[in-house]
Amino acid sequence: MRPYLAALLLLGALRVTALAAQDEGPAVGARAPVVQVPDLNGKPVDLGQYLGKRPVFLEWWATWCEQCEALLPRVRAARAEIGDRVAFFGINVAVNQSPERVRRFLEKTEVPYQTLYDQEGVSTRAYAAPATSYVVIVDRDGRIAYTGTGGDQDFLPALRRVAAP
Amino acid sequence: MRVSPVLLLLAGAAAPVVAQESKPVKTPTVVLVSGPQVGHTAPDFTLAWANKDGVGPADNPYQLWRDRGKTVVLAFYPKDFTSGCTAEMQTFADQYDTLFGPDVIVVGINADSVDTHQRFAAKLGLPFRLLTDPDLKVARTYGSYDSSGRPRRTVFVVAPDGRVHYRNSKFNPMDPKDYSALGAAVREARGS
Numbered sequence: 001m002r003p004y005l006a007a008l009l010l011l012g013a014l015r016v017t018a019l020a021a022q023d024e025g026p027a028v029g030a031r032a033p034v035v036q037v038p039d040l041n042g043k044p045v046d047l048g049q050y051l052g053k054r055p056v057f058l059e060w061w062a063t064w065c066e067q068c069e070a071l072l073p074r075v076r077a078a079r080a081e082i083g084d085r086v087a088f089f090g091i092n093v094a095v096n097q098s099p100e101r102v103r104r105f106l107e108k109t110e111v112p113y114q115t116l117y118d119q120e121g122v123s124t125r126a127y128a129a130p131a132t133s134y135v136v137i138v139d140r141d142g143r144i145a146y147t148g149t150g151g152d153q154d155f156l157p158a159l160r161r162v163a164a165p
Numbered sequence: 166m167r168v169s170p171v172l173l174l175l176a177g178a179a180a181p182v183v184a185q186e187s188k189p190v191k192t193p194t195v196v197l198v199s200g201p202q203v204g205h206t207a208p209d210f211t212l213a214w215a216n217k218d219g220v221g222p223a224d225n226p227y228q229l230w231r232d233r234g235k236t237v238v239l240a241f242y243p244k245d246f247t248s249g250c251t252a253e254m255q256t257f258a259d260q261y262d263t264l265f266g267p268d269v270i271v272v273g274i275n276a277d278s279v280d281t282h283q284r285f286a287a288k289l290g291l292p293f294r295l296l297t298d299p300d301l302k303v304a305r306t307y308g309s310y311d312s313s314g315r316p317r318r319t320v321f322v323v324a325p326d327g328r329v330h331y332r333n334s335k336f337n338p339m340d341p342k343d344y345s346a347l348g349a350a351v352r353e354a355r356g357s
Contacts, residue, residue, distance in 0.1 A: 060339065064255065067248045093339040096256045121340040129339055131249030149248060 025128050025136065025147045032056070032138040033126035037091055037116040040099050045116055047089070047123075052142030055086040055162040057155075058135065059113065060124065063097050063105040065132035070151025072111070078156055079112035085163040086137075088113035091123050093132060137162055200308025200319075203332055207239070207323040210303045212274070212296040215283035227272060227296050229323070236354045237323040238271040238347075240336075241309035241316040245277045245285035245295075253318070253338035258291050264348045269355065272296050274303060275316050308334070322350045330354040 026033075034048040050056050059075065061068040079088055090113040092102050099117050106115065118124055127136060135155050137146040139162040146158035201207055209230045214221040221227070229237065240257070242250045254273060257264065265271055271293040277285070282295035296303075304310040309319035318338065322331035331350030337343050 062252070065248060065252075093252070094341045095252055095339055095344065096259055119341075121337075121342055124337060124339045125342075128337075130337075131247065132252055132339065133248050 025130060025134060026144055028144050028147065030144050032136065032142055032144050033123075035123045035126045037089075037118050037123050040092075040102060040115055040117050042117075042119075045089075045114070050087045051138055053140070055140050055159075056138040057086050057088045057113070057159060058091060058123075058127070058138070059089070060091045060093055060118075060127075060129045060132055060134045062093050062095065062132045063101055067131075067133040067149070067151035071133050071135075071153065072109075074153075074156070076110075076112045078159055081156075082159060082163045086159060090115050092117045093124060093129075094119045094121060200306065201321075201329045201332075203329050205329050206327055207237075207321065207329050208303075208306050210306070212298055212303060213279050214272070214294040214296045215279040215286060216294045217283070217286040217289075217291055220279045220283050221294070227294060230327075232270045232323075233327050234325050236269045236325055236330075236351060238265060238269060238351065239307070239321040239323065240271065240273045241304055241307065241319045242273055242275050242338075243313070243315040243318060244275060245281050246288075249318070249338045250275075251289065253336070254285070254291055255289050256338070256344060257293070258289055260344070260348075261292055264344060265351055266355065269351060274298050274309075276301055276304075320347055322347070322354050324354040 032051050034051050036044040036046045038044050047056070057078075059068070059071070075088075090111055092115065094117060102115065102117060123129070131149050133151060133153075134149045135147065135153060136144055137155060137158050139145045145162050146155055148155060207229060209228070211226050211228045213223070214227045240253070242253055244250055257271060261271075273293065273295045276299055277297065279297050282297060285291075286295055298304055298316070301310050301316060304316040307319065307321065309317045311317045317334065318336050320333045320336045321329055324330040330353065331347070333343060333347065336347075
């Protein structure tokens with residue numbers, strides 16, 4: 001057996017956690033990374049103030065994202081049901097848009113979360129966010145309870161569980 | 166053609182996740198990534214293509230060797246009309262001049278049909294061609310394939326001398342730094 005093949009098998013057997021695969025976010029059960037992401041005015045928002053202290057809903061989105069638009073009614077309904085038992089954040093990706101474009105969008109469209117603008121892609125990298133419409137739900141212990149993408153994803157059961165007293 | 170295999174361990178690399186909840190931590194898997202590395206000659210290939218205006222003639226497929234002398238960007242991506250791929254291709258289109266500039270050839274590659282490519286390119290107004298790699302032979306040759314059955318999102322910059330100048334096997338379509346690095350690599354290749 002060639003040495004590199006042996007190394008591969010050994011590492012696989014040891015269930016080594018190494019690089020995150022692309023187009024795939026962190027695993028359910030993993031601890032949610034704590035990052036700081038600016039708001040639309042550039043003021044840093046420390047997600048560490050929320051993660052591990054209360055349930056958190058995160059969605060990476062963009063003004064040009066059709067799947068995000070399709071998902072928006074579900075997020076609105078979820079926020080209306082869950083209220084402030086979960087902290088809701090919408091993280092804009094700084095790809096192919098600007099804070100000004102997001103502001104113009106928000107003038108016309110009500111969103112059910114605090115809007116952040118990840119100018120440097122810090123949260124995108126930390127969460128290996130694979131696409132816009134990517135949702136991560138974190139329980140009150142700071143562990144990831146759900147990840148998904150798409151305009152028709154059903155995150156509500158997971159959100160209800162983490163929001164339960 | 167020199168194609169030295171290079172190993173890259175990716176724990177947790179499996180089929181793209183649509184949604185997951187209430188599952189244990191995913192079982193890590195190991196993916197072998199090979200293909201041409203920086204400095205190696207980019208393997209030649211011939212593929213059918215489409216652009217926003219239509220499907221390319223069957224007797225005039227895209228052939229990499231014909232672009233020798235130019236800088237070429239090969240963008241393997243999983244699937245047309247998905248959000249990550251839309252983000253990547255739309256950004257390439259909207260920032261074409263600053264990312265790539267004149268005389269640079271950009272092609273997107275996956276297994277979708279030329280008809281699907283044509284619709285995708287027309288919808289986004291892409292100023293470049295999309296190539297069809299139906300059995301993913303080219304993706305495999307370039308180490309841009311994994312167990313998902315789709316191309317791994319990988320971007321190559323091939324310099325005018327036909328050698329790979331830049332390779333990103335983990336291109337994140339939502340990370341502005343990855344676009345900056347790609348643009349810098351293209352500028353370097355054009356000057357090399």
